[in-house]
Amino acid sequence: MDLLIKNGTVVTAKESFVADVAVDAGKIVAIGKDLPMEANQVVDATGKLVLPGALDVHTHLAMPFGGTVSADSYLSGTRAAACGGVTTVFDYPVQHKGETILGLVNSKKAILEKEACVDYAFHCCITDLNEGTILEEMEKAVEEGITSFKCFLVYKKENMMVDDGTLARLLLRAKELGAMINVHAENPDLIDLNIEKFLAEGKTSAWYHYLSRPEFVEAEADKRAVHWATHLDAPIYLVHMADKEGLEACIDAKKAGHEVYVETCPQYLEFTCDVYKREDGRNFVCSPPMKGQESQDALWEALKAGFIDTIATDHCPFQSFEKDWGKDNFTKIPNGCAGIENMYPYMLDAANAGKISFERVVELCSTNPARIFGCTEKGSLAIGKDADIVIYDKDKDFTIHVENMHSDYDHTIWEGKQLHGYPVQTYLRGNLVYDNGEFVGEVGAGKYVKRVRKAN
Numbered sequence: 001m002d003l004l005i006k007n008g009t010v011v012t013a014k015e016s017f018v019a020d021v022a023v024d025a026g027k028i029v030a031i032g033k034d035l036p037m038e039a040n041q042v043v044d045a046t047g048k049l050v051l052p053g054a055l056d057v058h059t060h061l062a063m064p065f066g067g068t069v070s071a072d073s074y075l076s077g078t079r080a081a082a083c084g085g086v087t088t089v090f091d092y093p094v095q096h097k098g099e100t101i102l103g104l105v106n107s108k109k110a111i112l113e114k115e116a117c118v119d120y121a122f123h124c125c126i127t128d129l130n131e132g133t134i135l136e137e138m139e140k141a142v143e144e145g146i147t148s149f150k151c152f153l154v155y156k157k158e159n160m161m162v163d164d165g166t167l168a169r170l171l172l173r174a175k176e177l178g179a180m181i182n183v184h185a186e187n188p189d190l191i192d193l194n195i196e197k198f199l200a201e202g203k204t205s206a207w208y209h210y211l212s213r214p215e216f217v218e219a220e221a222d223k224r225a226v227h228w229a230t231h232l233d234a235p236i237y238l239v240h241m242a243d244k245e246g247l248e249a250c251i252d253a254k255k256a257g258h259e260v261y262v263e264t265c266p267q268y269l270e271f272t273c274d275v276y277k278r279e280d281g282r283n284f285v286c287s288p289p290m291k292g293q294e295s296q297d298a299l300w301e302a303l304k305a306g307f308i309d310t311i312a313t314d315h316c317p318f319q320s321f322e323k324d325w326g327k328d329n330f331t332k333i334p335n336g337c338a339g340i341e342n343m344y345p346y347m348l349d350a351a352n353a354g355k356i357s358f359e360r361v362v363e364l365c366s367t368n369p370a371r372i373f374g375c376t377e378k379g380s381l382a383i384g385k386d387a388d389i390v391i392y393d394k395d396k397d398f399t400i401h402v403e404n405m406h407s408d409y410d411h412t413i414w415e416g417k418q419l420h421g422y423p424v425q426t427y428l429r430g431n432l433v434y435d436n437g438e439f440v441g442e443v444g445a446g447k448y449v450k451r452v453r454k455a456n
């Protein structure tokens with residue numbers, strides 16, 4: 001036996017119990033009380049929680065965006081992931097006119113093979129159907145394990161938006177292939193109208209980023225996406241849900257039996273639009289923006305009631321000097337914030353404070369993302385699964401500072417956030433990759449996760 005984690009409290013999406021976990025050749029081979037086994041490495045987890053590694057199914061690493069490239073490379077982003085208990089990351093490469101899905105994804109894979117510190121998968125953003133050839137190619141992409149594709153209903157000027165006809169074609173094709181469409185929902189025309197007005201009035205601070213994309217601007221597109229998906233009877237996954245009205249439309253569709261999945265992010269659970277009034281408000285600029293208290297309350301309520309399916313980060317940090325480009329004009333601020341290392345600790349802190357259960361955190365951050373996106377070897381502490389394991393100390397206090405993170409960015413929206421409880425170790429397929437504040441893994445050890453399609 002390679003590894004025996006003894007006497008910890010094993011947490012699954014359904015229950016928690018004291019047990020030993022035995023690992024051999026990267027897999028969990030036994031779970032039980034007082035396992036009578038010898039191992040090369042024995043870890044005493046008495047008093048600690050033993051959790052499955054998280055999957056962050058929404059990241060933008062080394063992404064060309066906003067006139068620059070997001071600040072975390074595949075190396076630094078996946079290193080930070082390991083240190084935050086995330087053992088699988090999903091990246092979102094963006095296909096542009098003339099590009100193929102597999103040409104793009106394979107070019108990213110070639111970098112990750114050398115740089116990945118945790119396992120990785122891809123959703124592919126589609127921005128142009130290339131006269132229909134993309135619809136053809138989707139079949140091959142699904143066979144290669146890319147079983148979800150993203151549509152931006154926004155970023156029109158950036159040439160990333162798809163129109164409703166393209167969205168409908170993609171929804172139908174994905175359904176036919178047992179794949180799924182993920183959607184970033186905001187209405188670009190309303191945003192542009194608002195931006196034009198605010199700039200003409202000299203209203204240029206980060207607060208106007210929020211006011212140009214308020215609740216109803218996201219809600220219109222959420223509802224439109226859900227409308228198309230439900231009427232075409234196709235599954236849909238709404239990324240980074242941030243507003244109450246859109247969320248309610250998703251909940252109604254779920255209650256009516258439609259396959260609608262909802263993701264939200266820690267930043268929407270922690271911050272409201274008030275952050276944009278701060279002197280450093282531009283650092284919080286992301287799309288969709290943080291919304292009002294009513295939306296935040298609705299997100300927490302839905303999360304507790306089981307209507308939110310996943311938590312992911314939308315990790316897309318930029319350096320301070322890049323955020324400063326928009327000091328006098330909010331439209332020049334690159335959109336995106338950091339979070340990859342903070343998601344699991346933040347959600348676990350919420351459980352430690354009694355806001356939700358530890359089982360629910362495991363469900364939201366690990367079991368559901370693995371199930372929804374076809375990572376059959378991931379997402380649970382169970383015999384036969386990959387030994388992606390986090391050991392969590394409920395009593396360890398931790399304050400987030402940019403200096404104790406493992407990314408390449410120079411500031412974080414999470415600066416000063418105090419957490420009660422923190423991961424002390426992360427194992428990737430049985431190998432220790434994070435140990436008490438230090439990344440101890442191997443660069444390039446992360447493997448591609450070939451996902452399986454949904455049963456139709």
Ligand code: URP
Pocket residue numbers: 060184285286287288314316335336337
């Ligand atoms: O502001 C954000 N979210 N930046 C990353 C790209 C996206 O929209 O997800």
Ligand code: ZN
Pocket residue numbers: 184239240287288
């Ligand atoms: Zn987005």
Ligand code: ZN
Pocket residue numbers: 058059060314
């Ligand atoms: Zn995103």
